[in-house]
Amino acid sequence: MSSHLLSIDSLSRDDIDHLMRVATRMEPIAQRRKITRVLEGAVLGNLFFEASTRTRVSFHAAFCRLGGSVCDTTGFTFSSMAKGESLYDTSRVMSGYCDAIVMRHPDQGSVAEFAAATKVPVINAGDGPGxxxxxxxxxxxxxxxxxxxxxxxxxxxxxxxxxxxxxxxxVHSLIKLLSLYAPMRITLVAPPGLEMPSHLIERVSRRGLTVDVRESLAGDFSDVDVVYTTRIQKERFTAEMSEGFNLSRDFTVDRAFMDSRCGSSTIIMHPLPRDSRPEANDLDVDLNGDPRLAIFRQTDNGIPVRMAIFATLLGVEALIDKDLHDVPWFVPERLGVDDATF
Known part of the structure; x- marks a missing residue:
């Protein structure tokens, strides 16, 4: 594994398998049953120049669960970039303060540019549509x-x-990752104008994925194992796209779609946030409480996985099992009132 995590392209299948094994070992800590302090004294710089709740707090919590401390900055307004500072200068300055840096930026390629100026591990938490x-x-x-x-x-x-x-x-990162585990089938359904980039389809097809592109969610999906749906990223639309765009209810994943067209064991995933406003036609809230809905198990899994990323990049994964203590505080058996066991 390289010194930064900027793209799935930097990971081999062996790297991913290793991170999955380390994440499994992090489960007792992430589930608040054990405590470790392997990163005590280490400082994370959490640089988010684009809106985030889950990713920012998840990285923050993961670093803290390993015993480290976190310095946060959010938005351009309160950063020196608002004064014209370059990514190069910001990177070099933050490298003097932090042992690892997580960065989100609205421009594709910006995190890689930032990482090129530092030897401190940098993790890409999202670079625009990249x-x-x-x-x-x-x-x-x-x-x-x-x-x-x-x-x-x-x-x-x-x-x-x-x-x-x-x-x-x-989905750009996920389809690349899944292509390392071919043979596998991927079906793509997107509203007009929001289709998967053709270069990604061509690339993963060459790796052995079978990719089927459809125009709608009509039809039989009973053999689908995972439904992965995403929010419409209107904040990235051009003015022309925004003016004429109207998402049809036909692209909504709801209970009616799942019950009539998918199987009883089909897993439902979404990277969140989902737009719960009725007119948004995003993943429907009528699926709340359905055991097939894995979105909150998905967010919970972000903690052990991001802990594994930090531990691997900073070289402490071998120390985890030697530094565990029992949690002394109260931890509820279930975290959400609607949590269901699959």
């Missing part, structure tokens, strides 16, 4: 865990990706 490698890793970890509960394997799995496949960086 990639989101840690999200793909936690998505893969989730799929693997959910499959294990059903006695399934990844081989020949069928994954439906729907929603904004053009600007949705999570």
């Amino acid at each position: 990639e989101h490698p840690s999200q793909a890793l936690l998505d893969f970890y989730t799929i693997d865990k959910e499959f294990a509960l059903q006695g399934k394997t990844l081989r020949d799995a069928h994954v439906l990706m729907t929603g904004d496949l053009k600007y949705g960086r999570t």
